Amino acid sequence: MAALPHLGASDVATSRRVLVTHPGAELYGSDRMVLESVQGLLEDGWTVTVALPGEGPLTALLAAAGADCRTVPTPVLRKSAATPRGLISLAASVLRTAPAAWRLLRAERPAAVYVSTLTTPLWLLLAKTARVPVICHVHEAEGNARPLVRLVLTAPLLLADRILVNSRYALDVLLSSVPSLRTRSSVVLNGVRGPEASPVPRPRRSEESLQLVYVGRLSERKGVFVALDAFERLVLSGQDVELTLVGDVFGEHVEVAEQLEQRLAAPAIAGRVHRSGFSIGIWDHLAAADVVLVPSVLPEPFGNTAVEGVLAGRPVVASALGGLPEAVAGVASAQLVEPGSASALADAVLAVSSDLDRFSQCAIRDAQDAVFRFSPQRYRRDIAGSVSDLTGIFHTDTADHVSGAFGTASVADLAEGRP
Structure with missing residues (x-):
């Protein structure tokens, strides 16, 4: 593949558009978090395009939220990349899939790229090449992996302008491999959506299991x-x-x-x-x-x-x-x-x-x-705020009320701890 030219100043949009990338389309932990991230960006007035490697249950929910979903096969960085054979396989996958990803990046001309998880470093490389600000949200912490494996998984984050991690433990694991990432990293606890109704103890008869x-x-x-x-x-x-x-x-x-x-x-x-x-x-x-x-x-x-x-x-x-x-x-x-x-x-x-x-x-x-503590509204505001801080593009007309666990609460109510 020929060398990729960067997107010049005239190519990069100044509109509120962000490209979000994620390595899967299921509905497990990081999948649900990228859905919350996208909803936070949409609520803050961003136009959001999401690049996924294929379709799945996450796709419909993202589309229903208002995101434009695109299918873009992307190689996933695994522990095997720390071996010669694994590295060769990863390089081959990158060369095969990079053109389609680059075409989407050029077509969207986003103000920022939000890379969900550290397992798809291709997007970090392309965003850096295009001179588009890029933020990576890390949901992994391979603390038990060999030092070389941790380094291979973490080193691509040097391409990111901003790094978010979902726990202090994850941050410690990241910094143990690349200490220089400290100044660009911050912790954002996951926002976890609770049940619609307040929980009650389970009714249980004495003879029940x-x-x-x-x-x-x-x-x-x-x-x-x-x-x-x-x-x-x-x-x-x-x-x-x-x-x-x-x-x-x-x-x-x-x-x-x-x-x-x-x-x-x-x-x-x-x-x-x-x-x-x-x-x-x-x-x-x-x-x-x-x-x-x-x-x-x-x-x-x-x-x-x-x-x-x-x-x-x-x-x-x-x-x-x-x-x-x-x-x-x-x-x-x-x-x-x-x-x-x-x-x-x-x-x-x-x-x-x-x-x-x-x-x-x-x-x-x-x-x-x-x-x-785990309010989805707090999480969404943190994500939208991180992207705005990175790009210098802010929006002041965010909706006053957002749906929360156990019902609906205003931003002011949440800030003051009222249900």
């Missing part, structure tokens, strides 16, 4: 097998419990799917574990639970699922690693346990079960506090 729920990817790193091991321990100890798995196995992980089926067929837990598959509407699942399990075995940069459990007014048991302690900081109904320990997870569930009324009432109070 204790209901546990796991929400998220059915993967080893998310700890689904630890959850199943803990659940089996509870059953074998005579506890009357049931477990619901809300989520799917990543399509490419055939071996994980087979291993999961074998595990679910174990005599002790067969028939006691319910699989609902991926669900956009998680609140009904959380409302039907007594305890939310977040048993990640590798560091989470933030922990949306833990926050959603808190917002649902349910006791949460989460792994004490990565950004999960930040996500449940100050939450009295949450417990942190040793990562990968089925016995610790089971013991924490037993602690809730033995004092369920107290934990449940405490969780309802925690939910009210979490509404304001």
